[in-house]
Amino acid sequence: MRNDYDIAVVGGGLLGSAIAWGLGRIGQRVVVLDEGDVTKRASRANFALVWVQSKGLGMPAYTVWTVRASETWAQLAADLKDQTGLDVGLQRNGGFHLALSEGELEQRANTLKRLHNQIGAADYQVEVMDHDRVAAMLPAIGPEVVGGTFCPLDGHVNSLRSFRAFHTGFKAFGVDYRPEHPVTAIAQSGGEFRLTTPKGEIRAGKVVLAAGNANETLAPMVGLKAPMGPTRGQIVVTERTMPFLPHPLTTIRQTDEGTVMIGDSKEDLLDDSGLDLSISTVMADRARRTFPLLGRLNVVRTWSGIRVMPKDGFPVYDQSESHPGAFVACCHSGVTLASNHAYALAPMIAAGQLDAAQVGAFTGRRFDAAATTGSGYY
Numbered sequence: 001m002r003n004d005y006d007i008a009v010v011g012g013g014l015l016g017s018a019i020a021w022g023l024g025r026i027g028q029r030v031v032v033l034d035e036g037d038v039t040k041r042a043s044r045a046n047f048a049l050v051w052v053q054s055k056g057l058g059m060p061a062y063t064v065w066t067v068r069a070s071e072t073w074a075q076l077a078a079d080l081k082d083q084t085g086l087d088v089g090l091q092r093n094g095g096f097h098l099a100l101s102e103g104e105l106e107q108r109a110n111t112l113k114r115l116h117n118q119i120g121a122a123d124y125q126v127e128v129m130d131h132d133r134v135a136a137m138l139p140a141i142g143p144e145v146v147g148g149t150f151c152p153l154d155g156h157v158n159s160l161r162s163f164r165a166f167h168t169g170f171k172a173f174g175v176d177y178r179p180e181h182p183v184t185a186i187a188q189s190g191g192e193f194r195l196t197t198p199k200g201e202i203r204a205g206k207v208v209l210a211a212g213n214a215n216e217t218l219a220p221m222v223g224l225k226a227p228m229g230p231t232r233g234q235i236v237v238t239e240r241t242m243p244f245l246p247h248p249l250t251t252i253r254q255t256d257e258g259t260v261m262i263g264d265s266k267e268d269l270l271d272d273s274g275l276d277l278s279i280s281t282v283m284a285d286r287a288r289r290t291f292p293l294l295g296r297l298n299v300v301r302t303w304s305g306i307r308v309m310p311k312d313g314f315p316v317y318d319q320s321e322s323h324p325g326a327f328v329a330c331c332h333s334g335v336t337l338a339s340n341h342a343y344a345l346a347p348m349i350a351a352g353q354l355d356a357a358q359v360g361a362f363t364g365r366r367f368d369a370a371a372t373t374g375s376g377y378y
């Protein structure tokens with residue numbers, strides 16, 4: 001078998017980068033084929049939570065996968081630091097979802113109870129806390145906060161630095177990164193894949209489609225399926241302030257640099273060149289009611305980004321029966337799941353076989369069934 005590379009990874013966002021890093025780490029000869037820098041990338045627009053407490057209603061296997069990711073993130077942060085010198089700023093001491101009314105708190109607690117009661121679900125160790133218990137851990141909350149849910153497995157990172165660390169790290173492993181190489185066609189013949197790009201053909205023994213929402217178009221080229229339903233999210237960022245927030249929240253986090261990020265809406269629009277200020281206003285107002293001290297800070301920037309979102313909200317990991325050696329990987333929560341992609345998924349791909357016990361639930365074949373319901377994201 002003649003191959004220029006063992007594996008071609010299509011897409012150089014967080015998913016493709018984490019997989020390429022994981023493959024390079026175990027000695028695979030890898031090329032990453034990416035579009036240009038101006039393309040829409042969730043990996044540069046996200047909220048950076050390593051988040052567990054609300055993921056997996058409708059798919060208990062996703063709770064297990066998410067807990068595993070949270071548990072192995074510290075190892076990933078340490079390995080990236082050792083290799084690249086970049087500190088990705090992982091903080092993993094638990095996170096909150098706070099409620100501004102009794103009704104909100106009750107609804108949240110009920111959702112988490114349903115999630116926890118699913119057969120086969122992992123234990124997220126979530127606690128429901130009243131105002132006083134929350135205030136003991138987050139003294140800056142305002143009087144409108146009636147309580148919240150706390151999960152000790154939640155955390156956050158510096159997402160852009162993690163992205164940079166993966167790119168720096170995979171290059172150090174010898175991975176060949178090729179920007180301006182959008183893949184337009186994929187064929188398999190003579191035991192190898194031939195990937196068409198405007199800059200010529202690339203050949204590899206295996207191919208991993210990690211092209212975000214573009215997987216919907218690419219996957220059928222190798223007999224796979226990845227129906228997507230992307231949404232837009234907006235984020236508001238304040239000027240730097242003193243440390244006041246020792247735990248991240250679903251919608252408010254203080255970065256390691258001192259700014260406060262307020263996020264993140266869910267909109268059906270797919271235009272990330274604009275903003276809906278009426279939505280940002282609601283987000284900012286809720287943040288100010290949650291932590292009144294935020295009312296004194298200036299907003300320094302705001303942006304919108306398009307989520308990579310498989311149709312039912314859960315990840316898609318699959319391998320092709322018609323094109324052996326072709327894999328697809330895409331998900332929302334690519335920050336949270338980066339450790340799994342590097343340490344668990346990459347070795348399976350290198351071995352040429354996804355482990356059904358670990359990722360069988362995430363097959364794209366689930367979309368063959370009538371209505372798929374649920375969401376990876378609450």
Ligand SMILES: Cc1cc2nc3c(=O)[nH]c(=O)nc-3n(C[C@H](O)[C@H](O)[C@H](O)COP(=O)(O)OP(=O)(O)OC[C@H]3O[C@@H](n4cnc5c(N)ncnc54)[C@H](O)[C@@H]3O)c2cc1C
Nearest residue numbers: 011013014015035042043047049183212233333334335336
């Ligand atoms: C507002 C917002 C908030 C978020 N918050 C969080 C969070 O708190 N925690 C969390 O875990 N996740 C969060 N996410 C999700 C996370 O950012 C994504 O899951 C992750 O970035 C997906 O990475 P990706 O590599 O699949 O996609 P992308 O970053 O979109 O990258 C896809 C790449 O594929 C390339 N590509 C596309 N087509 C082709 C082609 N034909 N050939 C070659 N390359 C191609 C693109 O150029 C791009 O580089 C958030 C996302 C958004 C938008």
